[in-house]
Amino acid sequence: MSLQNYLIVELIRFSIYLNDEWRIKLEDAKRTLDEDELAYRICIRTLLYPSGISEKALEEFFRILPFKRFLDAINRGVDAYNVAISSATIVENFRPIPPGFSAFAQFMKQLADLAIQKGEGSLIKAFRKIIQNALKEKEAETLLKEFMKLRGIGPTLAPCLIRDLRLAGLIDIDISLVDISTAKPVLRALKHIGLISSNLEGREAEETAKTEIRKISKKYRIAPMVLDGGLWHIGYYYCKKRLCDICPLTYVCPKIET
Numbered sequence: 001m002s003l004q005n006y007l008i009v010e011l012i013r014f015s016i017y018l019n020d021e022w023r024i025k026l027e028d029a030k031r032t033l034d035e036d037e038l039a040y041r042i043c044i045r046t047l048l049y050p051s052g053i054s055e056k057a058l059e060e061f062f063r064i065l066p067f068k069r070f071l072d073a074i075n076r077g078v079d080a081y082n083v084a085i086s087s088a089t090i091v092e093n094f095r096p097i098p099p100g101f102s103a104f105a106q107f108m109k110q111l112a113d114l115a116i117q118k119g120e121g122s123l124i125k126a127f128r129k130i131i132q133n134a135l136k137e138k139e140a141e142t143l144l145k146e147f148m149k150l151r152g153i154g155p156t157l158a159p160c161l162i163r164d165l166r167l168a169g170l171i172d173i174d175i176s177l178v179d180i181s182t183a184k185p186v187l188r189a190l191k192h193i194g195l196i197s198s199n200l201e202g203r204e205a206e207e208t209a210k211t212e213i214r215k216i217s218k219k220y221r222i223a224p225m226v227l228d229g230g231l232w233h234i235g236y237y238y239c240k241k242r243l244c245d246i247c248p249l250t251y252v253c254p255k256i257e258t
Helices: 005-033 033-053 055-064 067-075 080-088 101-120 123-134 137-147 154-167 183-194 204-219 223-240
Strands: none
Touching: 005 033, 005 080, 005 204, 005 223, 033 067, 033 101, 033 154, 055 080, 055 204, 067 080, 067 223, 080 101, 080 123, 080 154, 101 123, 101 154, 123 137, 183 204, 183 223, 204 223
């Protein structure tokens, strides 16, 4: 077996480990939270995670504005935008998405509208209704398009949101049909470990990354978004900081400069 094949096998092992570790955490959360609250938290975490927000700040926000309280305020006639702004601004070290709190509030309003208009006040019902109304082979694509409408989610975070909802057991779709997210850490890792050329940039890098991961996915029968988790972790925590000596893939990685 070639060095690159060893690399791919180790990447798969590491990705599966991370994937299952996160699944267990979501399953644990499911024991104490109702489904809508968990879905609400997954949506907000997905949006804010790239900002570097702390776990402490996230938990404080969820304490101040849980899903039920958010919807109750809206049902009393309070504007969703104002509820989100007032709640987020009192959380210490809250890091909203660019360009700031207004963008976060817009996202929250869209999330509430989705629950109210398509799920009778339930995010889970809304997600499942979207899936039920789609052709079987189009379920993932249809849900992706719906999530991409949310402010700040877009094509990079929508696949992550679908994966995490699936891991939590909140939706029932085949995520093997969902391409990787092509977030910066993912592309950084792919270049550094030599699965795509370090000279590629922009759209070309993204499309090449999707193509290469589809090939690996088909050959090794693993969902692209499972690999995405491992690649993101490697790219963010190791490649970005050049911590090659302690990286989980160090003994099989060619360590290509990017």
